[in-house]
Amino acid sequence: MGALSKNLFEKFTYSSSIVKGQRHALEPGFVPDRLPHREEEAEQLAEILSPSLKNFKPSNIIIFGKPGVGKTSVVKFVEAEISKAIQSRLDVKIKLIDVNCGIVDNPYGVLVAVGDGLLESWEEKLPFTGWPLDKLYSTVLDKIKSFGGIAIIILDEIDRLVKKNGDSVLYQLLRINEVTNEGRVCILGISNDLRFTEYLDPRVKSRLIEETMVFNPYNASQIYDILRDRSLYAGIADSIDESAMKTCAALAAQEHGDARRAIDMLRIAVELTEKSNELRILDDTIYEAKKKLERDVVVETVSTLPLHSKLLLFSISLIDEIKNGVSSTMGEFYDLYEKVAERMSIGSLTQRRVADIIGELTNLGLIDSKVQSFGRYGRTTTVSLNYDSSKIKDILLSDELLSQLKDVKPMQKSLPDS
Ligand SMILES: Nc1ncnc2c1ncn2[C@@H]1O[C@H](COP(=O)(O)OP(=O)(O)OP(=O)(O)O)[C@@H](O)[C@H]1O
Ligand SMILES: [Mg+2]
Missing domain, CATH: 1.10.10.10 (Winged helix-like DNA-binding domain superfamily/Winged helix DNA-binding domain)
Structure with missing residues (x-):
C-alpha cells in the first residue's frame, strides 16, 4: 500500500531542476531571436531580397549548406524582418510563402501551398487533392495575377522535392514570370545537398539559380558562442562547467559543424544531470549525452x-x-x-x-x-x-x-x- 500512496509520476519529477529559464529553448522547434555568427549571411540575404521592398522581383536564390548550419533559421529570421519592414507600408505588396518540401514533396502539394499562400483571409482554401494539375496551375496563376505583387516562395529542402518528383513544378512556377507581368514570383530554395542541381533540366537550372549562398559549417568557437547564448535563454549558464561547454562545442564541430547536434547534446546532458539529481553539467555528462544521442539516432534510422x-x-x-x-x-x-x-x-x-x-x-x-x-x-x-x-x-x-x-x-x- 505504501508504494501505491506515492504518485505514479513522482519519480519523474526532478527535485532539482537546473533549468532556470525557458526549457523549450533547448527543444528542436525553438526559434531564437538572435543568430550569432550568421549576421553576415542574414544581411546578404536581406540585400538580395531587398528589391521586393520597391516592388521589383528579386533574383531567385538557392542556399546550400550542411545540416544544422542555420539555413532555415536565417531564412525565417529574414522573413520576419521583411514582415516587420512592410507592416505599415501599403505601397509594398509582398507575400512570403513557406513550403517545407520535406513534408510537401509533390507538385500538387506545392501548387496548393502556393495557391493557399496567396488567398485573402475570406477565400476558401484549395482542395488538398482531386483537381487535375493544369486546373490547379491556372488557378495559382490567376491568384498571382489578382494579388499583383511579389510572391517570395520559400522551398525548404527543395532537393527532396526534386529527387522525388523531378523539377516540373519548379518549371511551372518559374514560367509564371514569363506569362504574366501582373504578379511576380521569386523562388528561394534551401538545400543541404549540393548535388541536387544535377537533377535539374538546364532550362530550370539557369532560371532558378540566379544567386547562390553557401553556409559554411560552424567551427568549435562559433558553436561555443551559440551554445552559450542558448544556455542564457534556458537559464542553465550557471549550471554548466566551462570545459563541458567547450567539449560539447568541439564534438559538434568535429561532425561537420552542426549546431543542431550541439544543442541536442546539451539538452540530453541537462536531462541526464536532472535524472541523477546532480546540479552541474560536467565533461562526462556531455560524453554520455553524445553516446545517448548516437544510440537514439541509429535506432530510429535502422528500425524505420x-x-x-x-x-x-x-x-x-x-x-x-x-x-x-x-x-x-x-x-x-x-x-x-x-x-x-x-x-x-x-x-x-x-x-x-x-x-x-x-x-x-x-x-x-x-x-x-x-x-x-x-x-x-x-x-x-x-x-x-x-x-x-x-x-x-x-x-x-x-x-x-x-x-x-x-x-x-x-x-x-x-x-x-x-
Ligand atoms: N547561428 C545560430 N545561432 C543560434 N542557433 C542556431 C544558429 N544556427 C543554427 N542554430 C540552431 O541550430 C538548429 C539547426 O538550425 P537550422 O534548422 O537553421 O539548420 P539548417 O541549416 O536548416 O539544417 P537542415 O539542413 O538540417 O535543415 C536550430 O535549432 C537553430 O536554432
Ligand atoms: Mg533546415
Missing part, C-alpha cells in the same frame, strides 16, 4: 528502414562480425542476403536493386561503400559498416519480423580469406 534494406544491413552486419570489420564485397553480402530472404520465405531483389539500396544505406551514413576495380577482373562494390555490428544486429533483431533470424550464421566457407 524498409524490409529489404533491413535484410541487407543484417547480412552486412553478420559478415562484418566474422570478418572483424574488414569490408565485404557485393558477392559476399548478396549471397548471404539471398539466403536470409529465403529463410524469411520472401523473394530476393536483383543485384541491381540491391546496389540502389546500398546507395541509400550509404546516404544514411549506416555504411560506407565504394566501387573497387580489379583491373581486367572487373569491378565490385565493397561495403563496410559504420557502427558496431552487434549493435546494429540487436536493433534489427528486435524487429518482430526479423527475430526469426536470431540463429542465422554466415557460412565461413562462403567467405574468401581476407
Whole structure:
C-alpha cells in the first residue's frame, strides 16, 4: 500500500531542476531571436531580397549548406524582418510563402501551398487533392495575377522535392514570370545537398539559380558562442562547467559543424544531470549525452528502414562480425542476403536493386561503400559498416519480423580469406 500512496509520476519529477529559464529553448522547434555568427549571411540575404521592398522581383536564390548550419533559421529570421519592414507600408505588396518540401514533396502539394499562400483571409482554401494539375496551375496563376505583387516562395529542402518528383513544378512556377507581368514570383530554395542541381533540366537550372549562398559549417568557437547564448535563454549558464561547454562545442564541430547536434547534446546532458539529481553539467555528462544521442539516432534510422534494406544491413552486419570489420564485397553480402530472404520465405531483389539500396544505406551514413576495380577482373562494390555490428544486429533483431533470424550464421566457407 505504501508504494501505491506515492504518485505514479513522482519519480519523474526532478527535485532539482537546473533549468532556470525557458526549457523549450533547448527543444528542436525553438526559434531564437538572435543568430550569432550568421549576421553576415542574414544581411546578404536581406540585400538580395531587398528589391521586393520597391516592388521589383528579386533574383531567385538557392542556399546550400550542411545540416544544422542555420539555413532555415536565417531564412525565417529574414522573413520576419521583411514582415516587420512592410507592416505599415501599403505601397509594398509582398507575400512570403513557406513550403517545407520535406513534408510537401509533390507538385500538387506545392501548387496548393502556393495557391493557399496567396488567398485573402475570406477565400476558401484549395482542395488538398482531386483537381487535375493544369486546373490547379491556372488557378495559382490567376491568384498571382489578382494579388499583383511579389510572391517570395520559400522551398525548404527543395532537393527532396526534386529527387522525388523531378523539377516540373519548379518549371511551372518559374514560367509564371514569363506569362504574366501582373504578379511576380521569386523562388528561394534551401538545400543541404549540393548535388541536387544535377537533377535539374538546364532550362530550370539557369532560371532558378540566379544567386547562390553557401553556409559554411560552424567551427568549435562559433558553436561555443551559440551554445552559450542558448544556455542564457534556458537559464542553465550557471549550471554548466566551462570545459563541458567547450567539449560539447568541439564534438559538434568535429561532425561537420552542426549546431543542431550541439544543442541536442546539451539538452540530453541537462536531462541526464536532472535524472541523477546532480546540479552541474560536467565533461562526462556531455560524453554520455553524445553516446545517448548516437544510440537514439541509429535506432530510429535502422528500425524505420524498409524490409529489404533491413535484410541487407543484417547480412552486412553478420559478415562484418566474422570478418572483424574488414569490408565485404557485393558477392559476399548478396549471397548471404539471398539466403536470409529465403529463410524469411520472401523473394530476393536483383543485384541491381540491391546496389540502389546500398546507395541509400550509404546516404544514411549506416555504411560506407565504394566501387573497387580489379583491373581486367572487373569491378565490385565493397561495403563496410559504420557502427558496431552487434549493435546494429540487436536493433534489427528486435524487429518482430526479423527475430526469426536470431540463429542465422554466415557460412565461413562462403567467405574468401581476407
Ligand atoms: N547561428 C545560430 N545561432 C543560434 N542557433 C542556431 C544558429 N544556427 C543554427 N542554430 C540552431 O541550430 C538548429 C539547426 O538550425 P537550422 O534548422 O537553421 O539548420 P539548417 O541549416 O536548416 O539544417 P537542415 O539542413 O538540417 O535543415 C536550430 O535549432 C537553430 O536554432
Ligand atoms: Mg533546415
